[in-house]
Amino acid sequence: MKILVCISHVPDTTSKINFVNADAEFDKNGVQFVINPNDEFGLTRAIWFQEKQGAKVTVVNVGEAETEATLRKALAIGADDAIRVDAKPTDGFFVAKQIAEVVKNGGYDLVIAGKESLDDNGGMVPGMVAGLLGMNFVKSVIGIETEGNSAKIVREIDGGKETLSASLPVVIAGQKGIVEEKDLRIPNMRGIMQARTKPLSVVEPVAVSQNTKTVKFEKPAPKSAVKLVSPDNLDELINLLHNEAKVI
Amino acid sequence: MSILIYAESAEGKLKKVAYELASYAKKIADQTGDTVTAITINAQDVGALATYGVSKVLKVDDDKLKAFSARAYADAIKQAAQKEGSKLVLIASTTDSLYLAPLLAVGLEAGYASNVVALPESTSPFVVKRNAFSNKAFSFTEITTDVKLVALAKNSFGLVESPASLSEESFAPSLSDADFAIKVEATEKVTGKVTIADAEIVVSGGRGLKGPENWGMLEQLAEVLGAATACSKPVSDLGWRPHSEHVGQTGKPVASNLYIAVGISGAIQHIAGINSSKVKVVINTDPEAPFFKVADYGVVGDAFEVLPKLTEKLKAFKAQNS
Numbered sequence: 243m244k245i246l247v248c249i250s251h252v253p254d255t256t257s258k259i260n261f262v263n264a265d266a267e268f269d270k271n272g273v274q275f276v277i278n279p280n281d282e283f284g285l286t287r288a289i290w291f292q293e294k295q296g297a298k299v300t301v302v303n304v305g306e307a308e309t310e311a312t313l314r315k316a317l318a319i320g321a322d323d324a325i326r327v328d329a330k331p332t333d334g335f336f337v338a339k340q341i342a343e344v345v346k347n348g349g350y351d352l353v354i355a356g357k358e359s360l361d362d363n364g365g366m367v368p369g370m371v372a373g374l375l376g377m378n379f380v381k382s383v384i385g386i387e388t389e390g391n392s393a394k395i396v397r398e399i400d401g402g403k404e405t406l407s408a409s410l411p412v413v414i415a416g417q418k419g420i421v422e423e424k425d426l427r428i429p430n431m432r433g434i435m436q437a438r439t440k441p442l443s444v445v446e447p448v449a450v451s452q453n454t455k456t457v458k459f460e461k462p463a464p465k466s467a468v469k470l471v472s473p474d475n476l477d478e479l480i481n482l483l484h485n486e487a488k489v490i
Numbered sequence: 491m492s493i494l495i496y497a498e499s500a501e502g503k504l505k506k507v508a509y510e511l512a513s514y515a516k517k518i519a520d521q522t523g524d525t526v527t528a529i530t531i532n533a534q535d536v537g538a539l540a541t542y543g544v545s546k547v548l549k550v551d552d553d554k555l556k557a558f559s560a561r562a563y564a565d566a567i568k569q570a571a572q573k574e575g576s577k578l579v580l581i582a583s584t585t586d587s588l589y590l591a592p593l594l595a596v597g598l599e600a601g602y603a604s605n606v607v608a609l610p611e612s613t614s615p616f617v618v619k620r621n622a623f624s625n626k627a628f629s630f631t632e633i634t635t636d637v638k639l640v641a642l643a644k645n646s647f648g649l650v651e652s653p654a655s656l657s658e659e660s661f662a663p664s665l666s667d668a669d670f671a672i673k674v675e676a677t678e679k680v681t682g683k684v685t686i687a688d689a690e691i692v693v694s695g696g697r698g699l700k701g702p703e704n705w706g707m708l709e710q711l712a713e714v715l716g717a718a719t720a721c722s723k724p725v726s727d728l729g730w731r732p733h734s735e736h737v738g739q740t741g742k743p744v745a746s747n748l749y750i751a752v753g754i755s756g757a758i759q760h761i762a763g764i765n766s767s768k769v770k771v772v773i774n775t776d777p778e779a780p781f782f783k784v785a786d787y788g789v790v791g792d793a794f795e796v797l798p799k800l801t802e803k804l805k806a807f808k809a810q811n812s
Contacts, residue, residue: 333601335602363604369589376668378671399679401685402680406672407675417740453602471788473799476799479771
């Protein structure tokens with residue numbers, strides 16, 4: 243089985259979010275970039291398929307040279323090789339088009355992405371990849387097993403879960419649950435050394451018409467100070483929630 | 491021309507988000523001189539959509555669509571949009587609508603903006619304000635394609651009545667085998683419990699509750715309020731509560747009317763996941779806990795004393811006000 247794992251290169255979850263260039267661009271200054279957490283859960287599941295079932299795992303990112311450090315980390319975790327589509331991503335559709343091209347050329351049986359990235363929160367790339375290629379697609383995936391040409395996939399639904407069956411190839415958008423937090427791997431020294439010599443190929447992007455563009459960013463207005471209520475006066479809290487906030 | 495909304499239903503009944511979406515669509519339609527058409531799938535009574543400005547409903551009734559299939563639903567909505575010549579298609583931010591949206595965007599060759607939190611900044615050019623960076627910022631996104639797809643964020647608009655006269659039309663989209671290539675084998679659903687996705691109020695516990703055996707008092711508070719229960723990441727990592735209750739940046743997002751955090755310090759990742767909630771209350775022994783910086787109301791106190799007292803007082807309040 244050939245697996246492609248889509249890796250987003252995103253600011254660490256603790257990053258301060260600021261903008262430059264008249265608020266048109268994210269300020270990368272001093273920001274630590276990581277593998278998008280939803281993608282890392284999927285990558286870890288892919289490595290499980292590699293170790294247990296001999297799957298070959300390729301990771302892909304659409305980005306400029308700076309994202310190679312993140313791809314190398316994915317290689318250190320255990321991916322066999324990496325592809326970087328050399329472009330500055332403009333929107334989700336652009337990224338989906340590039341990945342669809344990689345999928346078409348590589349003939350993958352399973353494409354794993356995260357259900358959304360922590361920077362744009364678009365939640366659209368994996369679905370668009372599937373849509374562009376006419377492939378089966380499952381979102382919010384919290385479990386996957388394969389047998390031969392078919393996959394059993396568990397999807398989270400409101401208030402529960404749903405078990406689905408689909409034939410390969412399939413695109414899934416995963417999240418925590420596809421593996422547990424404790425299953426995530428920190429690259430060891432051997433992995434890091436090996437990652438340096440694993441193949442990382444750089445490919446040219448395909449042309450895509452622009453569907454959306456970001457005009458500017460804005461930070462939320464600063465919040466007014468919290469109103470403290472004494473634990474001995476909880477009637478006041480109920481009064482505030484009822485009469486002032488009007489939420490109960 | 492008409493703006494098309496997908497008015498989602500569950501067990502034949504339209505969801506509240508369908509009416510919110512209708513309200514939102516009607517406001518835009520009033521600006522652009524359009525009308526609002528809704529497509530419903532296996533919904534029984536659609537008449538109430540008229541109250542929120544919908545003037546036409548395309549009713550799909552098809553047993554094949556009883557189980558949700560993202561591809562089939564996207565296909566049906568696409569065909570409705572094409573039939574109506576709609577240039578703007580709106581969906582709600584439910585699990586299913588967000589699942590089908592990217593397929594629909596590709597099908598309609600539409601630029602797609604998700605997490606949209608307000609009416610468009612302008613309709614020509616078409617610019618919307620959306621949540622980005624996990625609620626730490628807004629992004630203003632212009633959709634440049636002819637057909638546009640927008641997902642309205644949860645709890646961001648509200649219900650606005652604007653009565654219209656409604657015509658109903660049955661609509662039978664042509665669906666292919668490929669639309670049903672994914673089969674549902676089994677569904678497990680907790681019944682009789684408010685889900686985090688649907689909850690108006692969410693009561694959430696952190697490590698300050700000291701152990702899973704202490705969740706009873708949180709559940710009692712939730713019961714009085716008709717709220718869903720949730721938890722912080724450490725609590726789910728420790729296995730005190732199931733993952734499905736974990737809210738935060740890597741867990742479930744929460745956009746409720748009221749979010750009550752008990753014994754949660756307020757790590758930046760937690761706040762990012764719940765910040766779309768309208769009103770936030772924190773109960774914590776540590777007045778320096780970061781949650782106090784983002785909360786509207788705070789109680790510095792021991793959850794083990796505050797929770798039972800608050801639950802009792804709320805019971806009395808509810809008895810008086812119902």
